[in-house]
Amino acid sequence: MKALKLTCILIFFISCTGHSLDNNRSYQIPVSPKESIPFNTRLKIPDLLENKGKGKNNAVFELTVKKGTTEFFNKVPVITYGYNGSILGPTIRVRRGQTVTINVKNRLNEYTTVHWHGMLLPAEMDGGPHQPIAPGKNWKPVFKVNQPAATLWYHPHGLGTTAIQVYKGLAGMIILDDTNSDKLNLPKKYGIDDIPLIIQDKRFTSDGVPLYLTYMRDIMEGMKGDTVLVNGIINPYLDIKNTKYRFRLLNGSNARIYNFRLSSGKPFYIIATDCGLLEKPVKMKNLVMSPGERAEIIIDFSSYSKGDTLYLKSYDFRIIQFRINKMKNTGTSVPSALADISFLKKSDSIKNRIFQLEGVGHHVSINRKQMNINRIDEYMKINKTETWIVSSSTRGMMGMMGRMHGGGNMFHNFHAHGVHFQIIGRNGRPPLPLEKGWKDTILLEENEEVKILTKFLYKGIFMYHCHILEHEDNGMMGQFRVD
Ligand code: C2O
Ligand code: CU
Ligand code: CU
Numbered sequence: 516m517k518a519l520k521l522t523c524i525l526i527f528f529i530s531c532t533g534h535s536l537d538n539n540r541s542y543q544i545p546v547s548p549k550e551s552i553p554f555n556t557r558l559k560i561p562d563l564l565e566n567k568g569k570g571k572n573n574a575v576f577e578l579t580v581k582k583g584t585t586e587f588f589n590k591v592p593v594i595t596y597g598y599n600g601s602i603l604g605p606t607i608r609v610r611r612g613q614t615v616t617i618n619v620k621n622r623l624n625e626y627t628t629v630h631w632h633g634m635l636l637p638a639e640m641d642g643g644p645h646q647p648i649a650p651g652k653n654w655k656p657v658f659k660v661n662q663p664a665a666t667l668w669y670h671p672h673g674l675g676t677t678a679i680q681v682y683k684g685l686a687g688m689i690i691l692d693d694t695n696s697d698k699l700n701l702p703k704k705y706g707i708d709d710i711p712l713i714i715q716d717k718r719f720t721s722d723g724v725p726l727y728l729t730y731m732r733d734i735m736e737g738m739k740g741d742t743v744l745v746n747g748i749i750n751p752y753l754d755i756k757n758t759k760y761r762f763r764l765l766n767g768s769n770a771r772i773y774n775f776r777l778s779s780g781k782p783f784y785i786i787a788t789d790c791g792l793l794e795k796p797v798k799m800k801n802l803v804m805s806p807g808e809r810a811e812i813i814i815d816f817s818s819y820s821k822g823d824t825l826y827l828k829s830y831d832f833r834i835i836q837f838r839i840n841k842m843k844n845t846g847t848s849v850p851s852a853l854a855d856i857s858f859l860k861k862s863d864s865i866k867n868r869i870f871q872l873e874g875v876g877h878h879v880s881i882n883r884k885q886m887n888i889n890r891i892d893e894y895m896k897i898n899k900t901e902t903w904i905v906s907s908s909t910r911g912m913m914g915m916m917g918r919m920h921g922g923g924n925m926f927h928n929f930h931a932h933g934v935h936f937q938i939i940g941r942n943g944r945p946p947l948p949l950e951k952g953w954k955d956t957i958l959l960e961e962n963e964e965v966k967i968l969t970k971f972l973y974k975g976i977f978m979y980h981c982h983i984l985e986h987e988d989n990g991m992m993g994q995f996r997v998d
Contacts, residue, residue, distance in 0.1 A: 554751065554833070556750065574616070579598065580629070591722055611692070614658070636656075647673060663696075665790050677984050677987055678984035679727065718742065753837055755816055757818075758843060758844045761813050764809060772806075787809075808956045808958070817844060870882060870905045879986045886993060890994070895998070899971060905964070909961045927983060931995075935954065938967050974998060979995060
C-alpha cells in the first residue's frame, strides 16, 4: 500500500513538471551533452544532388545506399550508413510539376527501402515496407510532384529495421520549390542563407563509438542519445552575416523531442511546417518538434555585431553556434503573406475515424493492434475527406511502467503516408497559428486528442504510425488502403 502511494506521488510529480509542450513551460529531459567538445567544427552542408534529367519538367537522380566510415570524435572511425556517402545523404531539390525518377541502388548487405516522407505519390512509389530493395538490387520510383513548396525528407522504412538504419546514418533532405516560393523574397540561396539542419541525437562511448539501445528506457521510450548532431557533426559552428537566414529544421532523431530557442532569448519567425509555407509568419521564441517533423524558420541577425556569437538551443542544450563575422544585409525579407492554403471543410468529411495510440516498449499499439503487413486496418475512398481523431493514452499499467522507467515524458506522435492533413482541434481548442499549415506528423502529449481533416488523393496501401522509430519498429503502425 505504501509503495503504491509513493508511486502515485512520483507519477503526479513527474507529470506536473515533465511533459508539457507549450511555450515557456519548462521541460525535464535529462540531456548530458558532450560539453568537452568545443564548437570548432564548421557545419557541413549536404551537397545538392545533381539532377541528370533533360528539360525542366524532368528530374533524374541517382542514390546509392552504402556503408562507410565516419569519425564522430576522437578520430575513431565508425561504420555508418549513407546515401552516396558515408553518412546522411545529399539534398534532393525538386519542383512542383516535375516528373521525378530516382535510381536507387542498395549496396548494403541487408534489405532497405527509401521512403519519401511528406511526398504525395502513388503507393508503389512510397518506399514503405511494401517496396523492399534486396542487397545488391535497384529500385526506380517515378512520380510527379504535385504539392506546394516544402521541406521533406527521405529515410529507410523496412519492416522492423527503420530505427537502426536511421541511427546508422540513413536520412536526407528534400527541398520542393514552386512558383509561389520562387517569387517570395525569402532567403533561398542553398547553403548560403538557406541552411538545412538535420538534427539527430546519439549516445557514444567515451572513445567515440555510437551506442544503441543500451538502457531500459531506450526500449520503453525509444533511443535518445545525450549528444546532438547537426548534419552529422557534434557541436558545429556556422559563420553568419548580420542579415536574415532561413533554416530548414528536420527532426531526424529516432525518439527525441526538441524545444528550439535562441540563446539570446530573441524571437524568430516560423514560415513553414511539415508540408509547406504557413499563410503568414508566426513570431515565436521557441519551437517544439517531434521526430519526423520539419519547420522552416527565419532568424534575423541584423541586430548583432561582428564578433557576436549565439546558439540555437534545445532546452539548456546548445546545438549549433552562430558566429557573426560579416556586416552585410542581403536584402531578403519576411513577407507578411506567404501562401494561400486551401482548407479542407469539416462539412465535406464523410467519416470520423479513430486512431488511439497506446503503450510503451514492446507493448505499443494503435487501436489495440500491432502492425501486420498481411492485414489492412482501414479502408478509405479516393478523393474523400475524413476527420481523424488521434489520441494518445498513457493511462493504465503500461503508462505507469513507462513513467517509472523513463522518468516522465511519455509521448507518441502520428504520421501518415500518402496524405497531408490539417489540424482542426487539439483537446477541444482550435489550432494555434503554428498548427494551421499542412502537416504529415503531429505530436501527441500524454492523453491528448488531436482532430485532423485529411483527403485521399492516391490509391494503394499506405502506412500510419508513431514516428518514434523504436515504437514504429515495435509495431506501432497500421495500414490503410485507398480505393
Ligand atoms: Cu518518416 Cu513512415 O515515415
Ligand atoms: Cu512518411
Ligand atoms: Cu510512440
